[in-house]
Every structure is written in C-alpha cells, then in structure tokens.
Amino acid sequence: MMTTVKDRCPGCDGNEQDERYDELDKVIAEYKGKPGALIPVLHAAQKIFKYLPEEVQDYVARGLEMSPSEVYGVTTFYSFFSTTPQGEYKIGVCMGTACYVKGAGKLIEEIEKELGISVGETTPDEKFTLVQTRCIGACGLAPVLTVNDDVHGRLTPDEIPGILAKYRD
Amino acid sequence: MVVNITINDQEFEVEEGKTILAVAQDLGIKIPKLCYLKDKNEIGACRVCIVEVAGNGYQPACTFPVTDGLEVKTNTPRLRELRRLNMELILANHPQDCLHCERSTNCELQSLAKELGVEEVRFSGETIDYELDDLTPSIVRDPNKCIQCRRCVSVCDKVQGVKALFPNHRGFDTLISPAFNKSLDEVACALCGQCIHACPVAAIKEKDSTEEVWEILNDEDKQVVVQVAPAVRVSLGEEFGLEPGTLVADKLVTACRRLGFDQVFDTVFGADLTIMEEGNELLARLEGEGPLPMLTSCSSGWIKYIEHFHSDFLPNLSSCKSPQQMFGAMAKSYYAETENINREDIVVVSIMPCTAKKFEAARTEMEVDGVRDVDHVITTREFAKMIKMAGIDFVNLPGEEFDAPLGITTGAGDIFGVTGGVMEAALRTVYEEVTGDELAKLKLTDVRGFDGVREASIELNGQEIKVAIINGLNNANEVLEAVKNGKKEYHFIEVMGCPGGCVGGGGQPIPTNDEIIAKRGAGLYSIDDKKKIRKSHQNPVINKIYNDYLKEPGSKKAHHLLHTTYKARDRY
Numbered sequence: 106m107m108t109t110v111k112d113r114c115p116g117c118d119g120n121e122q123d124e125r126y127d128e129l130d131k132v133i134a135e136y137k138g139k140p141g142a143l144i145p146v147l148h149a150a151q152k153i154f155k156y157l158p159e160e161v162q163d164y165v166a167r168g169l170e171m172s173p174s175e176v177y178g179v180t181t182f183y184s185f186f187s188t189t190p191q192g193e194y195k196i197g198v199c200m201g202t203a204c205y206v207k208g209a210g211k212l213i214e215e216i217e218k219e220l221g222i223s224v225g226e227t228t229p230d231e232k233f234t235l236v237q238t239r240c241i242g243a244c245g246l247a248p249v250l251t252v253n254d255d256v257h258g259r260l261t262p263d264e265i266p267g268i269l270a271k272y273r274d
Numbered sequence: 275m276v277v278n279i280t281i282n283d284q285e286f287e288v289e290e291g292k293t294i295l296a297v298a299q300d301l302g303i304k305i306p307k308l309c310y311l312k313d314k315n316e317i318g319a320c321r322v323c324i325v326e327v328a329g330n331g332y333q334p335a336c337t338f339p340v341t342d343g344l345e346v347k348t349n350t351p352r353l354r355e356l357r358r359l360n361m362e363l364i365l366a367n368h369p370q371d372c373l374h375c376e377r378s379t380n381c382e383l384q385s386l387a388k389e390l391g392v393e394e395v396r397f398s399g400e401t402i403d404y405e406l407d408d409l410t411p412s413i414v415r416d417p418n419k420c421i422q423c424r425r426c427v428s429v430c431d432k433v434q435g436v437k438a439l440f441p442n443h444r445g446f447d448t449l450i451s452p453a454f455n456k457s458l459d460e461v462a463c464a465l466c467g468q469c470i471h472a473c474p475v476a477a478i479k480e481k482d483s484t485e486e487v488w489e490i491l492n493d494e495d496k497q498v499v500v501q502v503a504p505a506v507r508v509s510l511g512e513e514f515g516l517e518p519g520t521l522v523a524d525k526l527v528t529a530c531r532r533l534g535f536d537q538v539f540d541t542v543f544g545a546d547l548t549i550m551e552e553g554n555e556l557l558a559r560l561e562g563e564g565p566l567p568m569l570t571s572c573s574s575g576w577i578k579y580i581e582h583f584h585s586d587f588l589p590n591l592s593s594c595k596s597p598q599q600m601f602g603a604m605a606k607s608y609y610a611e612t613e614n615i616n617r618e619d620i621v622v623v624s625i626m627p628c629t630a631k632k633f634e635a636a637r638t639e640m641e642v643d644g645v646r647d648v649d650h651v652i653t654t655r656e657f658a659k660m661i662k663m664a665g666i667d668f669v670n671l672p673g674e675e676f677d678a679p680l681g682i683t684t685g686a687g688d689i690f691g692v693t694g695g696v697m698e699a700a701l702r703t704v705y706e707e708v709t710g711d712e713l714a715k716l717k718l719t720d721v722r723g724f725d726g727v728r729e730a731s732i733e734l735n736g737q738e739i740k741v742a743i744i745n746g747l748n749n750a751n752e753v754l755e756a757v758k759n760g761k762k763e764y765h766f767i768e769v770m771g772c773p774g775g776c777v778g779g780g781g782q783p784i785p786t787n788d789e790i791i792a793k794r795g796a797g798l799y800s801i802d803d804k805k806k807i808r809k810s811h812q813n814p815v816i817n818k819i820y821n822d823y824l825k826e827p828g829s830k831k832a833h834h835l836l837h838t839t840y841k842a843r844d845r846y
C-alpha cells in the first residue's frame with residue numbers, strides 16, 4: 106500500500122474523505138525533493154482548493170517536509186496566493202493614478218455599500234470578492250474595474266448596482 | 275587572488291571576491307552596518323552600510339564584492355547624509371520609547387543613530403499595532419520594535435536549523451513571525467534564545483521573571499535557595515564593564531547574599547551528580563542496556579529540539595535530568611531532610627545562561643511527588659538587572675564562598691558550561707570507574723575547541739569508545755542524520771544547543787559572539803585548572819550523599835529523584 110502524506114499528517118483528521126487531498130497528494134508526490142517545489146505545489150493547491158487555508162498550507166509543509174513558516178512566508182508574500190476564501194467573481198478596482206484621480210475611490214465605496222464587505226473581503230455567499238489592483242493599463246477608460254475577465258470602464262458610482270446585478274444570478 | 279583597490283584614496287591589496295565591508299573591517303576602516311551578521315545574514319537589507327563605488331553609484335558594502343581597480347569612498351558628505359536619511363526612515367516606524375526600553379544603552383539601533391548623527395526624525399511613519407507574543411515561558415516577541423533586518427531569521431535557520439521565524443507578507447505589512455502568525459509557543463521552537471542575540475533591538479527578549487524573584491525574596495516564611503550555573507560566573511562581569519571571561523564567582527555569591535537569598539548553592543554540584551548518574555547510564559548502555567549512541571540531556575534547548583525534530587532518537591537520550599533539575603530535586607529532598615525543613619517551604623531559584631531553562635523548569639515532568647524541582651529561573655541578564663536595581667556595586671564587592679553542602683563542587687562540573695565539557699567530565703569519571711586507573715591526561719584536548727562538530731575516541735578496557743561533541747542545533751541535525759543513515763557510528767554524543775555551549779547561551783549578556791564565547795570558555799577551563807578536585811566521583815559531598823541517601827548511581831531512589839522522560843512533539 107502506498108502511504109500518502111495524509112497518513113503522516115496528524116493535523117489533518119477528518120480530511121480522509123476529502124478527495125481534494127488525494128489530488129494534492131499526487132502533486133506533492135510529483136514535486137517532492139525537487140528544487141523550487143513549493144511554488145508549483147502551492148499553485149496547484151490553490152487551483153484545487155480555490156484558496157489556501159491554513160490546513161492546506163500545513164498539509165503542504167508536511168508533504169514537502171518543509172518548515173511551515175517558510176510556506177506561510179511564501180503564500181503571504183505573493184499576492185497571487187490567497188489565504189482567504191475567494192468569491193466566484195473577483196471585482197478588481199484599479200487604483201492606478203488615472204483611475205484614482207477619476208474617482209475609483211467612490212466606486213469602491215459604492216461597491217462596499219452594495220455588498221456589505223470591505224476591500225479584501227468576500228461576501229458570505231462566496232459570490233464576490235473585492236480587491237484593489239495596481240494600474241491595469243486601461244487608463245483611457247478610467248475609472249475602470251474588472252470582474253474576472255470582464256472590463257468595465259468610464260464608470261460612475263450609480264452604474265455599480267446594475268453591473269453587480271449582471272453577475273448576481 | 276589578490277587585487278588592488280582604493281578606499282578613500284588609499285591603495286590596498288585585498289582578496290578578490292570578499293565584500294567591501296569585509297575587507298574594510300580587516301583594514302580597520304569602519305563602515306556602519308545594521309542588518310549584516312558575518313556569514314549568517316549578508317542580504318543588503320538596511321542599506322546603512324552604503325558606500326560610493328566609482329562608476330557604480332551607491333552600493334551596500336556588505337554585499338558588494340571587490341574586484342581589481344575598484345575605487346571606494348566610505349565617508350563623503352553625501353554618504354553621511356544618505357545614511358542619516360536611511361536611519362531616519364527606519365526610525366520613523368520604530369517606537370521612540372528608549373527611556374524605558376529593555377535594550378536601552380545596549381541597542382544597535384540607538385547607538386547607530388547617535389553615531390550617524392541623527393538629531394531629529396523628520397518623518398513619522400504609519401505603524402501597525404502588533405500584539406506581543408508572550409505565551410512561551412522563555413521568550414517574548416515584540417514585533418512593534420522589529421526593524422526587519424532578518425538577522426533572527428538567518429540565525430534560527432542557518433545556525434539552529436529550526437526555521438521557526440520567517441518574513442511574512444510584504445512591503446509595509448512585512449512581519450517577521452512564526453507560521454500563520456502563531457506564537458512561538460505553538461510552533462516547533464527550541465526556545466534557545468539565539469534569536470535574542472541576533473536581534474539588534476528589543477524585538478525579541480527573554481520573558482522576565484525578576485518580579486517573581488523579588489517577591490519570593492520578601493517572603494519571610496520561605497527558605498529561598500539559589501543555584502548558579504557554571505557559565506554565569508564567566509559572563510556576569512560583562513554586565514558591569516568587566517572583560518568577557520573574568521571570573522566573578524566569588525562576587526556573585528556575595529551579591530546573592532546581599533539580595534537576600536538564604537542559601538547560595540551551585541549548579542556545578544548538580545553537574546557533578548549528573549556525571550555520576552550519566553556515567554553509570556553510559557556504562558549500562560555499553561553493556562547492552564539501551565540503545566547507543568547515548569545522547570546527553572543537559573541542554574534544555576537541545577531537548578526541546580530533539581522532541582520536535584528527531585523524536586525517533588528519544589530512546590537514545592540519557593534519562594538523566596539536567597544539572598539544574600537534579601540540583602532542585604536534591605535541594606528539596608536530601609537538603610530539606612538533613613536540615614529538617616519542610617520541602618514545601620524551600621523555594622529554588624536558578625540563575626541560568628539560558629532561556630530554555632525557564633521552559634525546562636516548567637515542564638510537567640520536572641517535579642518529585644508533586645513538588646516542583648525548580649521554582650523560578652532568571653537569566654544572567656535578569657540577574658544583572660536585579661543587582662543593579664538593588665544598588666549593589668558589583669565590581670567592588672568582596673568575594674565570598676558558596677554554601678555547603680550543595681555548593682561543594684569539582685572542576686569537572688565547572689566545565690559543563692562550555693562545549694565539550696560534559697564529555698570531558700564524563701570521561702574523567704567513566705575511565706577511572708572502568709579501568710581503575712587515572713586518566714593520564716586530565717585535559718582531554720581532543721574534545722576541547724569550538725568547532726561545531728568534533729570527534730574523539732578513547733580506549734576503555736580494550737574497547738574503542740567513539741564520541742562526538744556538537745554545539746549548535748543545525749550541527750546536531752547533521753550528525754543525527756549521518757547516524758541514522760549509517761554514515762557515522764558513535765557510542766556517546768554530547769550536544770549543546772547553543773553555539774559554544776552554555777557560555778553562548780540565549781540568556782547571556784548582549785553582545786554574545788564567537789570571540790566573547792571563546793573568552794568565557796577559557797575562563798571556565800581556568801577555574802577547572804585551579805580546582806583541587808577535578809573529578810566528579812571525588813566530590814566528598816557527592817560520595818556522602820551516595821553513601822547515606824541515594825545508595826548508588828542508578829538506584830531506585832536516584833531514578834525517582836534524578837531521572838526523567840521525554841515526549842515527541844509535532845515538527846510542523
């Protein structure tokens with residue numbers, strides 16, 4: 106019988122039924138012992154789990170036999186990795202200079218009001234996550250926001266409810 | 275290869291590839307530095323060491339390598355201004371509470387600010403209010419004071435192989451912390467305190483226990499007994515301006531009496547007792563009772579480390595309590611009984627060069643019949659603080675002697691405080707027990723020194739006994755791996771968690787570095803040299819105790835009082 110990381114993971118009780126860990130085991134097995142294994146494994150783990158909760162980071166540390174502090178250092182350093190749950194739609198409000206000057210702050214206020222969350226948070230129904238982004242290079246359309254891959258430009262706050270409604274159902 | 279460079283218009287021949295900072299230091303040219311720790315942290319983070327390199331602008335001297343023809347300026351008006359600006363930026367995010375800071379007058383940031391001529395801080399940065407991490411019995415982290423030099427990260431990783439601390443998040447939010455921003459108490463940390471020595475400021479320090487000790491000294495109903503570890507008597511003087519390695523045992527005893535301790539005893543006595551028990555255990559193991567190699571168990575940081583990282587070796591660990599705990603157990607049994615004192619009325623205070631000893635004393639295992647072996651532990655630094663607070667003029671104190679009986683000791687116990695000392699003390703006794711002959715060389719020069727790993731062998735009745743001596747936990751890790759893989763074979767291994775042994779302990783005066791450690795070590799060897807009795811089994815009090823009380827090493831009573839057990843802890 107193959108022993109998987111799970112067997113050696115006293116902190117992961119209750120996850121035995123979770124098939125996502127089987128998938129993660131495969132990724133860990135593939136990269137274990139190779140230089141620079143951590144980032145591709147975390148990348149894959151984020152795909153599998155959608156985000157990287159503490160249990161998953163701990164699991165990766167055990168699997169790769171690495172210090173958990175190092176794993177945590179990497180997950181918190183790269184903004185690509187997310188340690189909190191992510192909504193189905195990620196709303197990114199551009200805070201580049203042009204957008205900022207043209208009222209991106211007002212857009213954020215409006216979204217926060219509409220969704221009842223602050224920047225960095227996800228709605229309880231896991232539908233939306235609100236983040237600020239650096240300049241996305243669409244300054245001609247300022248102020249701009251993105252919802253996953255869609256770009257919405259030249260916005261005023263009163264257009265926000267309509268945009269959100271499109272993704273609501 | 276030797277190359278020619280100029281520093282401040284003067285020509286020098288230096289070795290290629292070394293950094294500008296390293297060659298300047300060798301040449302006696304001072305360049306200010308902050309994040310740099312030789313061989314450990316050379317990452318160019320703080321930029322306090324910037325110099326002008328012709329054709330290359332301003333570069334950090336601690337990372338820029340020298341090449342032929344390099345022209346460097348270390349002291350121009352512009353450099354002085356840039357460095358000062360740099361310091362002001364660091365200070366903008368640093369609490370300005372020097373007046374009541376632990377490290378005031380012994381802080382690298384404070385003295386650098388003065389050296390660089392910072393007279394005002396023109397910026398006031400945003401700060402994040404971090405919670406103190408004070409859950410361990412040994413160490414307190416105060417991230418609010420952290421200047422993110424990463425020296426602790428490097429030392430915990432490279433010297434101790436623990437990797438408990440790491441930079442997390444980025445930019446302004448960067449926080450040097452354990453994983454998931456947990457407390458050091460909740461992660462695999464040895465509590466060795468080497469990160470305290472790494473830290474230039476007061477962002478990591480020991481958990482202060484002086485208040486509890488003041489309180490107990492005030493309690494008329496208690497008999498307060500103090501024990502002093504060997505390594506303290508060669509370092510305490512530094513807190514009062516004396517040279518590292520100065521022997522201050524006699525003044526230290528006087529200071530203890532003036533502070534109000536009722537009996538001033540010696541951990542060296544506990545060390546002599548340890549040799550009797552551990553020597554006996556070694557002989558038993560050599561005859562097949564229990565696994566080899568036997569690993570020493572006196573360094574409490576090492577114990578916590580092995581419990582986290584190499585629990586498969588726990589059966590190899592000597593079951594002997596450390597000298598601190600053996601002392602405590604004897605004070606509350608033998609001493610209490612012979613003096614007719616209720617054991618509950620004795621309070622044992624330890625003065626230790628160590629932060630992990632605080633944890634050790636608090637371990638659930640460390641009690642006999644419900645009475646704690648040791649009640650309070652203070653470090654060398656905390657002890658110095660108490661002496662100062664009491665207004666005692668330490669340097670001019672007359673000397674006094676330790677009290678009998680638990681202050682009667684041999685030179686073998688004194689050298690416990692330096693790497694190789696436990697091995698040497700054990701071999702002096704074991705050799706004589708086995709062969710009946712005196713070990714020809716009282717100084718076992720093979721086991722002395724400060725290299726991280728040393729090996730020696732000794733012949734015992736025709737059997738070759740292979741020993742290893744290790745200091746620093748990363749070195750221990752490497753040797754244990756080699757033993758596990760069958761690459762190395764030993765009978766007996768001494769491990770001390772801190773570089774240099776207890777003389778380099780996490781509770782010792784700041785600064786503690788290789789040079790200072792060597793001086794303190796030499797101090798301990800000189801005490802041994804001058805002692806009349808230099809072998810633990812010749813200690814008359816130890817012999818009396820075995821005759822009257824414990825019967826023989828390894829007896830049932832000895833086990834009850836002086837031996838312990840260990841537990842595996844999670845590594846992640």
Ligand code: SF4
Nearest residue numbers: 430463464466467469
């Ligand atoms: S006490 Fe030792 S093991 Fe723990 S964080 Fe500090 S250096 Fe690392």
Ligand code: SF4
Nearest residue numbers: 420421423424426473
């Ligand atoms: S805690 Fe101290 S040593 Fe560690 S990064 Fe902060 S200032 Fe440097």
Ligand code: FES
Nearest residue numbers: 309318320321336
């Ligand atoms: S000492 Fe060189 S950058 Fe900090």
